[in-house]
Amino acid sequence: MCNKHSEIQQNPSHFEGSAEEKVTAQHVQANFMDYIKDMKFFDPHIHMTSRTTDDYQALADAGVVAIIEPAFWLGQPRTGLATFKDYFSSLVGWERFRSSQFGIKHYCTIGLNSREANNEPLAEQVMEILPLYLYKEGVVGVGEIGFDDQTPAEEKYYRWQLDLAKEANLPVQVHTPHRDKRKGTERSMAIALEHGIAPNMVIIDHNNEETVKSVLDQGFYAAFTIYPFTKMGNERMVEIVKQYGSERIMINSAADWGISDPLAVAKTAALMKMKGISDHDIKMVTYQNAIDAFAQSGQINVEDFENNTVIDQSKTFNGNTILRGGQQPRIDKNAIVIR
Amino acid sequence: MTSIQHILLSAIEATANEKELEWVKTKSNSDVKAIQIAFVSAPRFIRKVAIRIDEKVLHEAVPDWQIEEWTLERLVRVYLLLHIPSDQSEEYVKNIETLFDTAEINELVALYSALPVLSYPEKWLFRATEAVRSNMGVVFDAIGFGNPYPFLHFSELAWNQLVLKCIFNDKPIHLIVGLEKRANRKLAETLSDFAHERWAADRKVPAQVWRLVTNFMNDTILADLDKLFQSNDIQNQTAAALVCSETTFPGAESLLENYPQLRASVQKGQLSWKQLEVHQLCYV
Ligand SMILES: [Zn+2]
Numbered sequence: 001m002c003n004k005h006s007e008i009q010q011n012p013s014h015f016e017g018s019a020e021e022k023v024t025a026q027h028v029q030a031n032f033m034d035y036i037k038d039m040k041f042f043d044p045h046i047h048m049t050s051r052t053t054d055d056y057q058a059l060a061d062a063g064v065v066a067i068i069e070p071a072f073w074l075g076q077p078r079t080g081l082a083t084f085k086d087y088f089s090s091l092v093g094w095e096r097f098r099s100s101q102f103g104i105k106h107y108c109t110i111g112l113n114s115r116e117a118n119n120e121p122l123a124e125q126v127m128e129i130l131p132l133y134l135y136k137e138g139v140v141g142v143g144e145i146g147f148d149d150q151t152p153a154e155e156k157y158y159r160w161q162l163d164l165a166k167e168a169n170l171p172v173q174v175h176t177p178h179r180d181k182r183k184g185t186e187r188s189m190a191i192a193l194e195h196g197i198a199p200n201m202v203i204i205d206h207n208n209e210e211t212v213k214s215v216l217d218q219g220f221y222a223a224f225t226i227y228p229f230t231k232m233g234n235e236r237m238v239e240i241v242k243q244y245g246s247e248r249i250m251i252n253s254a255a256d257w258g259i260s261d262p263l264a265v266a267k268t269a270a271l272m273k274m275k276g277i278s279d280h281d282i283k284m285v286t287y288q289n290a291i292d293a294f295a296q297s298g299q300i301n302v303e304d305f306e307n308n309t310v311i312d313q314s315k316t317f318n319g320n321t322i323l324r325g326g327q328q329p330r331i332d333k334n335a336i337v338i339r
Numbered sequence: 340m341t342s343i344q345h346i347l348l349s350a351i352e353a354t355a356n357e358k359e360l361e362w363v364k365t366k367s368n369s370d371v372k373a374i375q376i377a378f379v380s381a382p383r384f385i386r387k388v389a390i391r392i393d394e395k396v397l398h399e400a401v402p403d404w405q406i407e408e409w410t411l412e413r414l415v416r417v418y419l420l421l422h423i424p425s426d427q428s429e430e431y432v433k434n435i436e437t438l439f440d441t442a443e444i445n446e447l448v449a450l451y452s453a454l455p456v457l458s459y460p461e462k463w464l465f466r467a468t469e470a471v472r473s474n475m476g477v478v479f480d481a482i483g484f485g486n487p488y489p490f491l492h493f494s495e496l497a498w499n500q501l502v503l504k505c506i507f508n509d510k511p512i513h514l515i516v517g518l519e520k521r522a523n524r525k526l527a528e529t530l531s532d533f534a535h536e537r538w539a540a541d542r543k544v545p546a547q548v549w550r551l552v553t554n555f556m557n558d559t560i561l562a563d564l565d566k567l568f569q570s571n572d573i574q575n576q577t578a579a580a581l582v583c584s585e586t587t588f589p590g591a592e593s594l595l596e597n598y599p600q601l602r603a604s605v606q607k608g609q610l611s612w613k614q615l616e617v618h619q620l621c622y623v
Contacts, residue, residue, distance in 0.1 A: 085441060092443030097475040132441045135380035298383060 021235060024271070032263075032270035036063060039282070040306075043265045044068045044290035045144070045173070045205060045223065045252035048095055048106070049087075050075075055255070055262045056102040062266035065305040066105040068294060069095060070144040070173050073115045075257050081125040088133045096138065105305040107294065109143030109173045110134055117157040118149070127160060134168045140294040141165070143173025144205060147184045150177060155191070162195040170297050172202045173223075176211065185211045189218055203293050206254070212240060216248060221293045225254040226264040237268055238275045246284035250293065343400050343456050347418045350392040354411050359385050363415055367422040371434055378419045378438060379446065385412040403516045404455050405485025416449035417456070425458035432462050439466060444475060451481035454488040464492060471501050479504070483515055490517030499526045503533070506548050513547060513616040527555035531563055538566075546574035547615035549582050556588035564591070568598055574615055580605045581612060 041064045048056070048069050059067070069091055078084055091108040099106035110133040112126045133139060142165040147154050165172045172192065177184035185204060192202050199219035207215060207222045215222040224237060237251065253264035261267065269286045273279075294300055340348075351363055362384045366377035387410040394407060406414065420438075425431045435457065439450055451470050454463050467489065470482035482489060482501075489501055498521050505512050512518060530551060534544045549567070552560050567579035576598070583595035584605045595602045604610050 089441060089443070093447070094475065096444055097477075129441065131376070132379060132437075135376060135383070136443050137382040137445055138443070 024274075028267055028271050028274070032267045033062065035270035035273040036266055039063050039266075039269055040065050040287055041265045041269065042066045042287045042290045043252055043262075044203070044250055044294060045070055045225065045254045046262060047072055047254070047256035048099065049090065050257035051255060051262060053098070053102075056099060056104060059262055060102045060104055062263050064104060064263075064266060066107065066291075066300075067099065068107045068109060068140060068173075068290070070109045070141075070175075071111050071113065072144055072175075072256070073113045077116060077119065078122070081122065081129070084122075084126050085129060088129075092133065092136050092138060107138050107140045107300065109141035109171075110136075110139050111142045111145040111161055111173075112157050113144060114146050114148035114154045114158070114175060114177075117154045118151055120153055123153070123157055127157065130161070130164060131168075134164060134170060138299055139170070140297040140299045141171040141173050141203070142168075143171075143203075144175040145172065146175040146188050147177045148175070150180065150184055150187070158188070159191060159195065162192060162197055165201075166195060166197055170201075171294055172197065174202060174204050176204060176206045178206075181206075181208065182210050186214065189215065189220060192220075193218075200248075200293075201296060203250070205252070209236065209240065212244060212249075216244060219248075221248045221250065221289065223290075224249070224251045226251050226268050227260065238272055238277065241272065241277055241281055241285060246281035246289070248289060248293075249285050250290040251285050252290075341421070344418070344421050346393075346397055346400055347414060347421070349396075350390055350414060351411070351418060353391040354388065354414075355385070359411070359415075363418065367419055371423055374419055374422055375434065375438060378416050378449075379441075381416050381419070382412050382445070385415045386410075387412050390414050401455055401487065403485070403487045403490070405514075405516075406452070408485075409452070413445070413449050413452065416446070417453040420450070420453045421456060428459055428462075431458060444477060447473075447475070447478045448481040451478065452486065454482070455486060455491075460488070460492055463488070464497075467493070468497050468500070471497070471504055476508075479508075480510075483510070485514060485516065487516045489515070490521060495521075495523055495525065499523070499529065502526060502551070503529060506530070506533070506545065509545065511617065512545075512551075513612075519550070522551045522554060524555040527552040527560065528557070531560050534563055543572075545615075545617065546572075546578040547612055547617070549578040550612050550615075553582050553585045556582075556586050556591065558590075561588065561590050561594065565594060568594070568601070576601055577610050578615060581610055 041062070043059075043064055044067075046067050046069060048067065071088060071091060074087070078087075088110055091110065095108075096106045110130065112123055112130065116126075117123050134142065142161050145158055145161045147158065162172060174188050174192070176188060185207075189199070189202070189204065193199065200221070203221040203223050204211070204215045205223040206225045208224075212222050224240065226237060241249065251265055251268055253260060253262050255262040255264065265286050269282050272282050272285075291300060291302060295302075352360060355363065366374060369377070390407070390409050390411050392407055397404065397406065420435070423431060423434050435450075438446065442450060447470070451467070454460070454467060457463060467482055470478050473479050483505055489498060493501065502512060502515065502518070503526075505515065530548055537544050546567075549564075564579040564582055567575040570576065580595060580598065580601040583591040584602075595605075601610075
């Protein structure tokens with residue numbers, strides 16, 4: 001949930017860089033695959049529910065082998081518990097299956113998002129069913145939770161969910177607000193510590209230059225959401241890695257129903273490569289750190305995606321190739337004849 | 340302990356390590372809420388290793404239930420379901436339905452796998468047909484293959500949907516329990532229509548589906564068989580020869596006489612449906 005609709009209004013071009021940066025951006029856009037051959041990526045924040053199968057295909061082609069889909073706001077408020085339930089179920093069911101058809105391992109985090117925490121009667125009901133989902137296979141954390149408008153209701157459910165995370169021994173994926181970000185981020189961290197949660201179990205998301213130092217200094221993971229052709233995706237992210245190194249830093253696309261790019265992680269890796277960041281550092285921020293952070297859930301088995309496996313449960317469950325549920329046949333979009 | 344609980348527990352004991360067994364025993368003797376959470380969280384405590392099961396004993400209790408390819412965690416989940424108290428039908432159904440409603444993929448697989456041994460079998464009919472409608476391959480497979488529930492409880496309409504969807508998705512129909520016993524006229528006619536559509540699109544029909552028309556022949560299907568004979572595809576020809584030799588429909592015998600080599604093969608017992616039971620089907 002990245003609230004980009006407001007940004008869309010403010011920045012219709014979605015590009016804020018200099019002329020020089022624009023040239024770089026265009027170069028990356030056209031040639032990024034040349035720079036990331038043999039690289040593997042793990043996108044720890046992407047809302048595939050809002051994306052098409054073409055995006056899955058593109059992710060697979062770009063080397064994204066595993067993803068985490070945090071539970072979020074769908075663009076308009078839900079009005080009943082049943083739609084929440086169906087949404088959570090789709091994150092552990094249909095979406096997981098859809099992803100597996102492209103050989104991408106799909107994990108999710110489950111939580112009540114900050115925006116809808118403000119509908120208290122509904123929020124109470126959602127809290128009732130959360131435990132049924134948090135213990136499920138492949139649920140790697142509680143998320144994305146935290147502050148949006150920084151209301152008392154948001155705080156109440158943030159605290160409550162921190163306790164659930166602690167009880168289930170799950171990492172927490174924290175959405176930080178776009179307005180009043182620095183204070184909101186500090187407050188999110190302080191409350192997590194107050195609830196006795198170890199900072200290495202918390203991934204603070206949507207960082208920028210103003211927040212990153214404090215997040216890292218206090219021992220939290222710092223995630224960055226990349227919009228590749230705004231300034232953040234270009235020079236800024238590279239500068240952050242140059243300045244802070246690669247420890248406990250991870251990048252994600254947070255692609256959703258707004259203007260966003262599911263290939264942001266792969267493209268940013270290409271840009272880092274162009275800018276001379278070491279392969280080691282690139283791997284840490286686009287793959288390894290996210291795995292290390294969320295594997296603390298006990299729900300990530302790297303063998304499921306490390307060695308280019310095709311399908312997960314089907315193989316484990318049946319050992320019989322036909323029972324895989326059908327890998328998607330590859331369609332040649334350049335062909336004129338459609339068969 | 341019921342006999343089926345006993346059989347499954349033996350299989351768990353044969354496979355699980357001490358820690359896993361301890362967990363299973365504790366959880367299966369808990370209250371409903373705890374059993375539900377245990378069902379959900381099983382993969383956190385139970386490995387997905389291949390199980391060992393005495394099939395002979397199992398099939399005396401539940402004929403045709405194919406579980407030998409299950410993993411331990413799937414088996415444990417089904418075992419846990421057998422501990423939800425079933426004396427109050429309404430309460431029982433509600434508890435199982437809650438698990439269905441909130442299930443992820445592998446939980447759905449376990450739930451549908453368990454249908455043959457759940458109480459009140461008639462209560463799960465709608466759910467079972469939902470699995471047939473599922474686009475998730477492994478969920479469909481859980482109801483479709485090695486599972487006697489559809490054979491025992493589906494209406495003809497639901498049964499035919501299961502078989503047709505299986506064929507439509509190029510899945511192996513011979514893994515459906517009771518396939519031959521529940522063959523019916525309506526299904527045979529629909530298969531013929533389906534074949535015409537596929538042929539018009541220049542696509543194939545898996546040869547083994549023709550085993551379902553043997554006892555429900557008509558003139559249209561006889562013409563289909565002729566087409567199979569002329570198709571230059573040994574699998575199609577085998578299927579046509581087998582149907583002709585097995586059916587009593589007038590005209591089938593003389594049709595077969597036009598293909599003396601195939602006729603000789605089928606009479607010598609060299610052809611069988613088994614040869615056409617293909618597991619790995621390509622997208623044709
Ligand atoms: Zn998000």
